[in-house]
Amino acid sequence: MKNIVILISGRGSNMQAIVEAQIPGARIAAVLSNNETAAGLAWAAERNIATDSLNHKSFDSRLAFDEAMMRKIDAYQPDLVVLAGFMRILTPEFCRHYEGRLINIHPSLLPAFTGLHTHERAIEAGCRIAGCTVHFVTPELDCGPVIAQGAVPVFDNDTADTLAARVLEAEHLIFPQAVADFVAGRLKISGNRVIRSPDATVQNTRLLA
Template identity: 65%
Template sequence: MKNIVILISGGGSNMAAIARAAQKEAWQEKRGLRIAAVISNQADAPGLALAKNLGLSTDVLSHKSFDSREAFDAALMACIDQHAPALVVLAGFMRILTPGFVQHYAGRLINIHPSLLPAFTGLNTHQRAIDAGCRVAGATVHQVTAELDHGAILAQAAVPVLPGDTAQTLAARVLTQEHLIFPQAVRSFF
């Protein structure tokens, strides 16, 4: 059995899309893949209740309980490693990870980013795409490297930027595509 650990910080919609695909497509029975745990750095993350409702094991490790980013990442690695992950998935995990963390999971750490990388790394991607006059925007699943929002691209999906779009309307359209490509990318990883 190959274990997947998913990290979240908020609503968990991408985590749920992966979990629902895993259930619908019987990943455990047909592929030997299982979501071993969902871990959040936010105790009040709505995605934790969603994960529990999907029958997934959850854990919380608050970054606020640690004096440094390195100390948090070391504790997070220990928490993740209890599940012997073949893959660690960042599904809306809103923390910049230390190089040591990234190195520890090198080759088995993926993220989804709400832009067509390499364009618009970092935050506020939808507004930046609108401000730049882009005609298309989208989402990218990529391998995580020590450089923020870089790494090999595993999947992308594009959506049109429509006249009158706001960051919120564009984000909603991009999110529907994230829910399609992220489970596909996780499945294809194996």
Template identity: 55%
Template sequence: MSPSQNSHVNRAPLRVVVLISGSGSNLQALIDGQQQGLLDIDIVAVLSNKADAYGLIRAETAGIATRVLNHRDFADRDSYDQALITCIDEFEPQLLVLAGFMRILTPTFTQHYLGRTLNIHPSLLPKYPGLHTHQRALEAGDSEHGASVHFVTAELDGGPVILQARVPVESGDTEDSLAARVLTQEHIIYAQVVQWFAEGRLRLNGDRAELDGAPLSTTGAS
């Protein structure tokens, strides 16, 4: 993937904040793309609800500011999300990227960042929202599985799909082997979608995602 010919013309890098809860492999893919000049972004901060998230080390190694906001320190989801909004807004992001952030977000939060929040989910949405997607695909006997990048709305894993990657389910697949192949594709499609947003080509228009002014199909692309 490479930026379009006009992607660097009169455009500062897109200010991005990434939210994580775990290892941060999708975060690393974005850091790599930024450092290699493939993505027109500036990851200005990485935030986590878990102090031991390995993704924080990835960010610190790359010289990116980090913050930890432990949800257990707050009385309820609303108060946590209000504090999270305050923390995020200090960095003035143009795009919020959820990369394995294991929190159900309140409508107040999703509305505050509506149209500028992306998430990646390890299934071919609308199939298998929520957790344990790889095991669910195997138990259902699916012939293919995959990942979806979508805009975040108040509905859990329900925002308009932008791009999907499809992975064949192979004979003898385990949850771990299938997850590993899906994760490889996640790194590719998430970077692509972030770049589209950075180039000003992608937007949320009502309840649909549009690329270059044209609506994307409800299942994205493969």
């Protein structure tokens, strides 16, 4: 059984998708947040998943917060740490500590549109296809090796909100699949490449809507 710790900052819809997938061989050991009022914490607690929070505003530096969060995470002996809407830029120390077992989902087709406001930027750039990316986390923001991508069309009448809703549906599909592949040993990181076994369920890129 693989222990998974999920980090969230808000409602944690991707966390919910992973929990509800009931991934064989996976144990959701804890859901942690930098926001004690995050709605996802209450959702997880209702399902008897351990929860905890740590207010980043209580720390003098980003590193001090990350070190404290690492201590909380490590108490659950994680095989995988999942960033599911965890709205923090992580220090290199944090990334190195969980190297090879830290994954994130980003709401764009990386390497396009790293950082924030991805949907607005995709529309402004005239993109006809947008999407999301599951990737291993490295110290360089949103630049880790790609595990899977889900692509969706961008329509002429799209707003940032309507595009975000379509991308979120893709996130809820590919993120649990990526976690399942990691847990089952069907994917791993080697240098700056993701190695997949032939029976991996996630794909490099696919159009989902």
